[in-house]
Amino acid sequence: MTDDAYLVLQSDSATAPGVPLAAVGDLACLESPAVRAWLDAQGVTETSADLRLVPPEETAGIPEDAERLPVPLGEEELSRLRHRTAPPDVARLEEELLGYRSCTDGRDVLLARALAAGVPAHRVAELTGEDLAAVEAVTR
Structure with a gap:
């Protein structure tokens, strides 16, 4: 397992790991010259249906032939990504835990x-x- 999340370009999004990039919201790494250059080289934009963001713990599921780029995410960004990739019942529990945390702050x-x-x-x-x-x- 790697510590980086990955941007992955894969045309079969039904079996691709991760989530569409747009589902995670704004990410600081998208403003970096390296990511901009990679997107330009792939001929895609941030809203492309074939572009997915994969959390570090799911990178083993990226197909060998898929175009990919490691991207660093901040703690809050990674939390949002993990929340979006969680099964619905787990995501609901995560929402409750976040609510609990905000109440106990x-x-x-x-x-x-x-x-x-x-x-x-x-x-x-x-x-x-x-x-x-x-x-x-x-x-x-």
Whole structure:
């Protein structure tokens, strides 16, 4: 397995790994001279139906004769790609996990603010569903 994602040009998109490039959204690597030159040399644009983006863990599925180019992706870009290549039931769970993460961001700050405002620790625990010991640990 490689650490790079790959742009792959393959005419049989029904069996090709990865997803259409357009499904992933804007990618910083598409502005690089190397990627622009490769696309020009292949005679395709970013919206070509034959152009796919393959995550690092799926590169073994790229046919030997397929035109390909390794491309570096940022953490957020790679996360979007992996989300788009996941089966629908896994993608739904990933959405729930992302929602959970966004809800828990700043958890300790919110608990500390509530305690500092005079909300009793047992009430904070009751309202948040957090363990009382976890709520009390925020002030230590």
